[in-house]
Amino acid sequence: MADSDLVVPEGWDPGRGKAAQLNKRYSFEGYGQxxxxxxxxxxxxxxxxxxxxxxxxxxxxxxxxxxxxGERLEETDVAFALEIDRLYSEKG
Amino acid sequence: MADSDLVVPEGWDPGRGKAAQLNKRYSFEGYGQxxxxxxxxxxxxxxxxxxxxxxxxxxxxxxxxxxxxGERLEETDVAFALEIDRLYSEKG
Known part of the structure; x- marks a missing residue:
């Protein structure tokens, strides 16, 4: 799904379907977080x-x-995933 | 799933699985809404x-x-569903 030279970020699942996507589950200690x-x-x-x-x-x-x-994962998709990882790393 | 005398609110799907639940999908005109x-x-x-x-x-x-x-839908679950319907009816 991804460009051959594009690395799927750690912990993200590119899925098995035809759609090019990145999935990740984050856990929290409580609803506030x-x-x-x-x-x-x-x-x-x-x-x-x-x-x-x-x-x-x-x-x-x-x-x-x-x-x-709509077809292949690109830099911009991966960059977005990494930004979300960054937000998670900053959780209280 | 529900108490025999409990009415599933309009548009809510009680699902087909073992778990007693209520599901509904709401649509919006844009992300702000x-x-x-x-x-x-x-x-x-x-x-x-x-x-x-x-x-x-x-x-x-x-x-x-x-x-x-955890087992059966009760008044409190239905009341919560109706409150969500009310919030949707007030959307901008």
Whole structure:
């Protein structure tokens, strides 16, 4: 799915379907931490003008980034994934 | 799944699995409306101390309410679903 020279970031699953995407599940200690992370991801998404698909419950968040060009993962998709990792690393 | 005298609210799907739950998908015109709805649902959830499972993208939100007693849907689950419907009806 990815460009042959594109590295899937650690912990992200490119999926097995035809769609080029990156999936990752994040865990949290409580709802407050979860919501804070969701708010940060929303701000990032608004800044980028790209909104991933997100599912969440009290203490988890799943994020799916679809390849923006619809076919292959590109640098911009990977960079977005790494930004989300950065937000997670800053959780309280 | 539900108490025999409990009415599943309109548009909510009680699912087909063993788990007693209520599912509904809401659509929105744009991300701003989606995020506003998500924020309102978060406030409601915090007030109730109960957090449904939510998945969303740019213009949709899926909500799954699991029966709080783990077995059967009760008044409190249905009331929560109706509150979410009310928030949706107030969208901008």
């Amino acid at each position: 979860t919501r804070d992370f969701l708010d940060r991801v929303a701000e990032l998404s608004e800044g980028e003008g790209y909104h991933p698909n997100i599912s969440f419950g009290t203490t988890y968040v799943n994020i799916t980034i679809d390849a923006r060009n | 989606t995020r506003d709805f998500l924020d309102r649902v978060a406030e409601l959830s915090e007030g109730e101390g109960y957090h449904p499972n939510i998945s969303f993208g740019t213009t949709y939100v899926n909500i799954t309410i699991d029966a709080r007693n």
